[in-house]
Every structure is written in structure tokens, then in C-alpha cells.
Amino acid sequence: MSGQSTYVPSSAIGRWFESRLPIMGLMHSSFVAYPVPRNLNYWWTFGAILSFMLVAQIVTGIVLAMHYTPHVDFAFNSVEHIMRDVNWGWLIRYTHANGASMFFVAVYLHMLRGLYYGSYKAPREVLWILGVIIYLLMMATGFMGYVLPWGQMSFWGATVITNLFSAIPLVGDAITTWLWGGYSVDNPTLNRFFSLHYLLPFMIAAVVGLHVWALHVVGQNNPAGVEVKNVERDTIPFTPYATLKDAFGLVCFLIFYAWFVFYTPNFLGHADNYIEANPLVTPAHIVPEWYYLPFYAILRAIPSKLGGVVAMFGAIAILAFLPWLDTSRVKSAAFRPVYKVFFWVFVMACLGLGYLGSQPPDGGYVIAARILTAYYFGFFIIIMPLLGLFEKTKPVPATIADAILAKNGAAAQSHS
Amino acid sequence: MASAPTVEPTRRDMLFIATGAAAVVGTGAAIWPFISQMNPDASTLALASTEVDISSISEGGILTVKWRGKPVFVRHRTKKEIDDAAAAKVDTLPDPQTDSARVKKPEWLVVVGVCTHLGCVPLGNQGSFSGWFCPCHGSDYDTSGRIRSGPAPRNLEVPAYSFISDTKIQIG
Numbered sequence: 001m002s003g004q005s006t007y008v009p010s011s012a013i014g015r016w017f018e019s020r021l022p023i024m025g026l027m028h029s030s031f032v033a034y035p036v037p038r039n040l041n042y043w044w045t046f047g048a049i050l051s052f053m054l055v056a057q058i059v060t061g062i063v064l065a066m067h068y069t070p071h072v073d074f075a076f077n078s079v080e081h082i083m084r085d086v087n088w089g090w091l092i093r094y095t096h097a098n099g100a101s102m103f104f105v106a107v108y109l110h111m112l113r114g115l116y117y118g119s120y121k122a123p124r125e126v127l128w129i130l131g132v133i134i135y136l137l138m139m140a141t142g143f144m145g146y147v148l149p150w151g152q153m154s155f156w157g158a159t160v161i162t163n164l165f166s167a168i169p170l171v172g173d174a175i176t177t178w179l180w181g182g183y184s185v186d187n188p189t190l191n192r193f194f195s196l197h198y199l200l201p202f203m204i205a206a207v208v209g210l211h212v213w214a215l216h217v218v219g220q221n222n223p224a225g226v227e228v229k230n231v232e233r234d235t236i237p238f239t240p241y242a243t244l245k246d247a248f249g250l251v252c253f254l255i256f257y258a259w260f261v262f263y264t265p266n267f268l269g270h271a272d273n274y275i276e277a278n279p280l281v282t283p284a285h286i287v288p289e290w291y292y293l294p295f296y297a298i299l300r301a302i303p304s305k306l307g308g309v310v311a312m313f314g315a316i317a318i319l320a321f322l323p324w325l326d327t328s329r330v331k332s333a334a335f336r337p338v339y340k341v342f343f344w345v346f347v348m349a350c351l352g353l354g355y356l357g358s359q360p361p362d363g364g365y366v367i368a369a370r371i372l373t374a375y376y377f378g379f380f381i382i383i384m385p386l387l388g389l390f391e392k393t394k395p396v397p398a399t400i401a402d403a404i405l406a407k408n409g410a411a412a413q414s415h416s
Numbered sequence: 417m418a419s420a421p422t423v424e425p426t427r428r429d430m431l432f433i434a435t436g437a438a439a440v441v442g443t444g445a446a447i448w449p450f451i452s453q454m455n456p457d458a459s460t461l462a463l464a465s466t467e468v469d470i471s472s473i474s475e476g477g478i479l480t481v482k483w484r485g486k487p488v489f490v491r492h493r494t495k496k497e498i499d500d501a502a503a504a505k506v507d508t509l510p511d512p513q514t515d516s517a518r519v520k521k522p523e524w525l526v527v528v529g530v531c532t533h534l535g536c537v538p539l540g541n542q543g544s545f546s547g548w549f550c551p552c553h554g555s556d557y558d559t560s561g562r563i564r565s566g567p568a569p570r571n572l573e574v575p576a577y578s579f580i581s582d583t584k585i586q587i588g
Contacts, residue, residue, distance in 0.1 A: 063450060063453055066453070066454070067453075067457075084458065085457040085458040085459040085460075086453055086457045087453050087455055087457055088449030088450075088452055089457070091449050092449060092450070092453060
């Protein structure tokens with residue numbers, strides 16, 4: 001994109017430094033002068049919110065690691081030690097545990113925003129795939145983090161999820177043993193999960209760097225789904241416009257987050273995780289964290305061990321192929337009346353799968369899960385490719401400026 | 417935006433300052449727990465005092481006990497050691513302090529066993545003054561635990577302690 005920074009430091013020291021390491025100019029061109037489409041709505045603030053959440057999780061996580069002991073004999077008690085003894089430990093742990101949930105709330109809204117406005121379509125395929133990779137890393141990180149308190153749900157969640165790999169033909173059992181470092185989830189497993197739980201967020205941060213880089217190469221999508229044609233007419237500078245909009249969105253999000261932390265910190269967790277891990281007794285009803293529930297429902301909907309595992313991982317992997325499954329030439333659902341309906345049904349199907357994942361796997365629940373699983377895959381494999389060929393779309397505005405004028409009419413013109 | 421110079425503060429100025437002030441206070445409040453968490457926690461503070469049975473220390477003996485993770489020397493001083501400590505000319509000492517100000521009962525000296533130079537543990541009954549000698553950098557302490565020569569700037573610290581009975585003290 002055009003709109004390159006013409007940043008010149010005002011001080012002599014600044015100019016001396018800039019000619020040797022132009023980092024201030026990079027910051028200026030990325031977060032100050034960077035042109036953003038004029039018509040971005042609040043769904044576009046989740047990128048900044050997610051960046052904040054990643055930093056918040058890393059900061060609270062580093063603090064928790066100062067007080068936590070990754071050993072089967074001490075892990076559970078060290079978490080209680082954090083809750084009761086460490087200064088502000090309760091706050092930091094609840095901030096981290098609920099932060100994981102808030103991270104997923106934000107990432108799901110961010111993904112649905114992309115799905116609705118066609119943000120995965122050319123030229124943003126690489127940007128989208130990097131996002132899918134971040135999502136996968138987030139899931140791995142969240143899963144391993146949930147194991148660390150070494151409660152009953154930690155232990156049995158770890159057992160169930162690692163056993164997924166035993167479904168792989170021929171080498172499945174060997175891989176599972178390798179993951180465990182033994183013949184069951186035990187101290188070696190806890191130790192490596194702690195190590196990886198500390199590592200993965202930094203890998204996420206690295207991929208986020210690529211994600212932002214790719215974003216700044218192709219520019220942001222926008223609610224109209226048309227590319228920037230004239231920087232003067234179609235964009236505004238990132239600072240102050242996007243900065244303040246992001247800040248306001250973040251504050252609203254933090255109120256929502258703080259409400260969980262201070263008023264119902266265990267609502268999103270499971271009571272059984274306050275019982276120390278017992279390898280001899282499985283709790284009556286194992287459920288993963290809420291953000292995995294739709295995939296858990298897909299796993300249980302398929303009446304075959306290998307099939308269920310393939311479907312579950314496939315449900316995530318298919319997202320990476322979205323740029324080529326969607327054949328429509330129109331990006332934004334605002335101009336795709338039929339897609340819009342299928343999109344909202346898809347959202348309902350995901351919520352439905354989430355509910356079914358939390359219920360016992362029998363009777364009508366399984367049948368419902370099969371129907372919704374069929375829709376989940378059908379949405380990507382059948383509806384997306386065919387809809388692009390047959391849907392009659394609404395006229396798309398020629399430029400972002402036209403889209404704003406069409407929406408706000410003459411009122412907008414009087415400002416210019 | 418209109419750029420006419422205004423002397424009166426505008427509503428925008430007011431909102432800008434109020435928002436900034438709230439952000440500063442909020443950030444400070446959010447940062448504080450992350451600093452405070454590195455201070456000793458409740459379980460550490462709960463171990464801040466310890467009881468020591470001193471009946472087994474014979475005259476001339478030194479018992480080393482652990483208090484707050486550090487060694488504390490409890491020394492049952494002989495008559496000679498008490499006299500030596502009392503005889504020192506206070507105003508010539510690097511860290512002037514009378515022996516009587518450092519003990520509750522003359523025969524019992526209680527000091528933290530950490531050299532005031534750089535934190536090593538001095539060796540008992542050694543050095544030119546037969547008090548303690550620090551092997552790390554050669555600080556010499558007398559039988560009152562006062563620094564006499566070497567790089568250490570201060571006398572061995574006397575912890576807060578009290579006699580619970582004739583044979584038992586509580587440190588901390």
C-alpha cells in the first residue's frame with residue numbers, strides 16, 4: 001500500500017539513531033501513519049484486543065511460573081499456595097485462567113468477522129492461514145495450560161486428548177507413549193507440558209508478528225469488502241482514528257473480562273478441577289474447556305475412533321482451505337444475501353455443537369451432533385463452492401468512499 | 417477541525433485530561449499486584465520467627481540455627497570472651513557499639529551469621545580477635561560480633577529475639 005511514512009525524528013539524537021536503526025520510523029509507518037479504511041466498524045478492534053490478551057497472558061503467566069511447581073506431588077498444592085499465600089496471587093491466577101477464555105472469545109469473534117466479510121479472500125490468503133496457525137497454537141497452549149493445576153479435569157483431559165493420537169494406525173500407541181514419556185499421563189508429561197506451555201506463547205507472538213506484517217502488506221479488509229483505490233479518499237491515518245477506536249473497544253472488552261475475574265472467576269472452569277488428580281478414578285463426566293466444546297462434539301458424533309479424530313482435526317484444518325473453497329467474487333456478506341443466511345446458520349451450528357459437546361454423549365444429543373457436524377462440513381465443502389457460482393449478489397460499491405456515501409447519504413458529504 | 421485559538425478550555429480538553437488521568441491511575445493499580453507478588457508471601461512470613469533451645473550449648477560453644485533462611489549464631493560466651501568484648505575501646509571501632517548494647521544477658525550473644533561485607537558466613541572462634549573470621553574477604557569480628565578489621569562496614573546484625581525462659585529463646 002501507499003502512504004509510506006515520511007517520518008523524520010525531531011531531535012538530533014533521534015535522527016542519529018534513526019539513520020542507524022530505523023525502528024521509530026517502522027513504528028510510525030505501522031501504527032501512526034498507516035492508512036486504515038474509513039469504514040471499519042468495531043468488529044475490526046479485535047486484532048488490537050487479541051494483541052493485548054497475548055501480552056496479558058504472557059505477563060500473568062510469567063508471574064504464575066515464579067510460584068508454580070511442575071511436579072505431580074506439588075503442582076496442585078502450589079496452585080493453592082498461589083491462591084492463598086502469594087500477594088495478589090488469586091488475582092493473577094484468575095486473570096490468567098479467565099484470560100484464556102477471553103482470548104478465545106476474542107479470537108472467535110475475530111474469525112467470524114473474517115468469515116462474514118470475506119477477509120480470507122485474495123490477496124489475504126497467507127494472512128488468513130497465519131491466523132489459522134495462531135489459532136492451532138492457541139488451542140495447544142490452552143490445553144497444556146489447563147493440565148498444569150493437576151486437578152481431576154487436568155489429568156483426565158490430558159489423558160483423553162493425548163489418547164486421540166492413539167487412533168493413528170500402526171504408530172498410534174508409540175506416539176502416545178512418546179507424548180507421555182511413560183505409560184500414562186504422569187510426572188514426565190506434566191514437566192514437558194509446563195515447558196511447552198511456556199514456549200508456545202512466544203511462538204504465537206512470532207506468528208502474530210508475521211500476521212501483522214502480512215496485514216500491513218495487503219492492507220485491511222473492510223465492511224464493504226472493496227480494496228483501497230485512493231488513499232486520500234478511502235483511508236484515514238491509524239493514529240488517532242484506529243488507535244482510539246481500538247482503545248475504546250479494548251476498554252469495553254476489559255469490563256466484560258473484569259466482570260468474570262471479580263464476580264464469577266470460576267464460572268468458566270469446572271469444579272472437579274479443585275480435586276487433586278487421581279489416576280485411579282475418572283470423574284463421571286469429562287468435559288474440556290468451553291472453547292473446545294464444538295470440536296469435542298464433532299469428535300463424539302462420529303462412531304469410529306479414527307474417524308472421530310480425523311473429523312475433529314479436519315474441522316480446524318478445513319479453515320486453511322477457505323480461500324479456495326469460497327468461489328464468490330464478492331467479499332463482504334453485506335452484498336451476499338444468501339451467504340448471509342448460511343453464515344448465521346453456521347454460527348448457530350457452532351453454538352449448537354458447543355452445547356452438545358457439554359452434554360453426555362448419548363441418545364438425541366448424538367443425533368443432533370451428527371446433523372450439526374454435517375452442516376459444519378457442508379458449509380465449507382458444498383455451500384461455499386456452489387454459492388459463489390449461483391448466488392445473485394447485490395451491487396458492490398466501486399470504492400470505500402462510495403460505500404460510505406451510499407450508507408450515510410448527503411450527510412457525509414457536508415463534512416468534506 | 418476548527419483551528420481558531422481558544423483561551424478557554426474546551427469540553428474536549430476536559431475529556432482528554434479526565435481520560436488520561438483515569439488511564440494513568442488504572443495502569444498503576446493494575447501494575448501494583450505484579451510488583452507486590454515478588455515480595456515474601458504469607459507462607460514465608462509465617463516462618464518469620466523460630467524458637468531455639470539453648471540448654472545444650474556448653475560454655476564457649478556456638479550453635480548455628482536457621483532463621484528466615486539465614487544462619488543465626490547463638491554463642492555461649494566464656495568469662496574471658498565477655499571481658500575481651502567489654503574491654504574494647506568503643507570509639508576506635510569501625511562501627512562503634514558497646515558490648516552491653518548487643519546482648520540481653522552477657523553470656524549469650526545472638527547475631528545473624530551473615531558477613532556485612534558481601535553475605536558469606538564467617539567462621540567461629542577464628543581470626544585475630546577469636547570472634548569470627550570471614551573466609552571470603554578477610555573480615556575480622558570480635559567476641560561481640562563487631563567488625564574490627566577487613567572490608568565489612570558494619571557489625572554482625574543482632575536480630576530481634578527474646579528469652580522465653582532461661583533455656584529457650586525466640587528469634588524474630
